[in-house]
Amino acid sequence: MNDFQLRTVNVTRYVTPLREGGSMPAIAEADDNFLYVLKFRGAGQGPRALIAELIGGEIARLLGLKVPELVFANLDEAFGRTEPDEEIQDLLKASVGLNLALHYLSGAITFDPTVTTVDAKLASQIVWLDCFLTNMDRTCRNTNMLLWHKELWLIDHGASLYFHHSWQNWEEQATRAFFLVKDHVLLPWASQLEVVDQEFRSMLNAEKIRAIVGLIPNEWLEEESIFASKQAHREAYAHFLETRLNHSDIFLKEAQHAREVLI
Template sequence: MNNFPIELRTVNVTRYVTPLREGGSMPAIAEADDGFLYVLKFRGAGQGPRALIAELIGGEIARILGLRVPELVFANLDEAFGRTEPDEEIQDLLKASVGLNLALHYLSGAITFDPTVTEIDSRLASQIVWLDCFLTNMDRTCRNTNMLLWHKELWLIDHGAALYFHHSWQNWKEQAERPFVLVKDHVLLQWASELELVDQEFRLILNAEKIQAVINLIPDEWLEGETNFDNKDEHRRAYAYFLETRLAHSDIFLKEAQHAREILI
């Protein structure tokens, strides 16, 4: 029985405001029927629903661990929504994304974190580095920090590049126990001097029940068309297995991060 329920609100997209032409996913600022603005991530974009799954899992696990992440919501896109869009590329994206998408609450006035301007304390840096090693998130580098400063606090965004094993599912069980070698490029690694302490704390917070609660959020329609599994329940169990195994062997990615930091500094 799951005693740690997590629920995400569902909103209906009412207005496409402007595209955010970043990378291949081309998210957009959109307005929903609750009156709020969101950064909308489309299921019809380059990496498809897998990027939304990574965004969902990464964002909600970060939230469980006490890190700041904009509210995630399911965003329903109506079939008629893109008919009046004059840009053909955007119109095609909207048509391919009819149904349930994912959106993050838009942090109006937020600025991109710049490591040359703002220094992060060692505890927070260690927490974020640990998270990204756990999630195998390759996209928190100096080139693209995927962090925002909003009201003088650091917020994490865009976890769509995490869990990259699920794009092929090749040797995925073995990958759960592998170090995260790309940590050497992490933008916060130089400040992450409390990784061992954070590892102890996060292993007490995160457990199989909480991981399963996050996995249960994945909509059925995002799991369609996957040929590596017999059914959607098996597909979800694979995500849970990967994360639970990775948590149980956190010493492997912890040592890799500590080694990379020693070389860096």
């Protein structure tokens, strides 16, 4: 059972950068002797990407999908002073404090839709999740899924909840269809969307959404002029997700239509 708590680790060793996109995550070791994929608050998208990663990953886990363990990763001010790469050193300096990390799945391989097929139910679950989260980053070009121990694992939800990069009309965006579903890598197999919609709506509710949103550290909630307080800012995330859940028929119909066109 998910008790909506994340462990906190201290980063002890920067192992190697993963030069993917603009965020430049890294493999790092923590004081529990495990390796993690570390996402930096000082990267291009800032704390918003970490918030999306946290909310997306924990909602996926709640719904029974496989996601590497997420942990808060503390970066000490002294960490990285000996790093010779100036770009990396600047990133580390900008990320002092609380960051987010995913347990590193050693030996995992990137999911390739031309090699591996996905069960219709699982495909439908992942498509529904990404429509709910407005996750634009699960395409053939970048699947953000790994095969590990013969099971499919979801990674990198940082591109979800893209409404929060501009809070204008955010309430209206909660009820919009997710048109980018037409590019979803698993859409061809997602033939059980209606069944999944009923199941997931029964598993996810306002209380659980608020518990997950409650995990967001205050220091990640940057100043937004439209919110009077950090609590109001946090409340907006919960309201967006609750509204989107209550109007799931809108993104469900769009996904079904996109699949009909595709096949």
